[in-house]
Amino acid sequence: MKKQLLSALLASVCFGAAVPAMAQNLAVVNGQAIPQARYDYFIDQFVKAGREKTPELEQHVKEELVRRAVYEQEAAKLGLDKTQDFQQEMDLARQTLLIRALFQKEQQEHPITDAAVKAEYDKFVAANKGTEYHSAHILVETEDEAKAIIADLKKDAKKFEALAKEKSKDPGSGSNGGDLGWSRPEAYVPEFGEALAKLKKGEISDTPVKTQFGWHVLQLKDTRPVQPPALDAVKPQIQQALAEQQLVEYQEKLYKAAKID
Structure with missing residues (x-):
């Protein structure tokens, strides 16, 4: 698996870079030299990419370059480098690299x-710029349910979290006592955001708020300037x-x- 991954990485580097010619050779394959500079370049690219220079990496790079030379020679022997498709691909590759x-x-x-x-x-x-609102809500299916919750909360506002856990249909906030965290009113659907912006800190909505999701009972916990x-x-x-x-x-x-x- 490591060897296959290295081959893929090496192929991507080969396609994307030109290697300067030098006199020293890494190896000679069927009479054709592989420049040492090509090997050095690829090792350097792997190191820059975060790979540790190990004997295993060096051996794999050398073997892969030799293998590629063998395959290239065979392809040339068969005349594949002279075909129209190959020439068009080379033109496109040259254009892409340029x-x-x-x-x-x-x-x-x-x-x-x-x-x-x-x-x-x-x-x-x-x-x-603006104001962020720390809010909570209880979402139910009908207006009557929402009105009953509001009436209950007028007697004891501290029951909000417990009622949210018991009755809210919102799976995201219900189990957390209805808490929606900090957000700007614009982040919510218009009906919800407009109703929220009218509340004062600590207030609970007097009337249910209808949205596409159902009926909401809102609570404004706190406000603060937007924190960029x-x-x-x-x-x-x-x-x-x-x-x-x-x-x-x-x-x-x-x-x-x-x-x-």
Whole structure:
């Protein structure tokens, strides 16, 4: 299994990189040399990918390169490298590698700056200001059931958790006393969110709230300003998103500038 995995990894590296020619050879297979530089390059790629350089890895890389040389020679002997399908595949592979090299060059020459990341983070924070609500609910099937629960809670609001565990049809929150955690009202269906936003801390809804899921009795436990994630926590995602956006813009710029007849 390890050997098969290594072969697959090696094949992916072989397809994606060109190896500089050097005088030293790893081996000579049927009179054709395998450059030592090719072996050194692949070992280096595995190490960069987190693999430990062990005698086993070195032996497997060498054997795989020799095997690939044997198979390549046999394919060439049969003239498979001269077929139209092969030539078309080679043209496509060359095009793919050139395009990838172009995009990598663009990204290397125009890296996403910390200033750009901070600006995007600030826009995110500004767009997500507001209030978070810590709420709970009891979901039942009929309005009468909800009204009966509200009447019961008016006598003793402390029974909310117990009633939620006993009567709520919401499998996600019922067993947890109806607790929905912290969220903005916009995260819920409109009827639920609007009713929640009208409550004050500690209040329970006076009337049942109907949604597509059934009838709800709401409780607002607490409120707080929205807590945005720390910049360091989301920096990698922002960098990736900006890099992808920048690359798309570069691609569109090239496409629009091309003369297409």
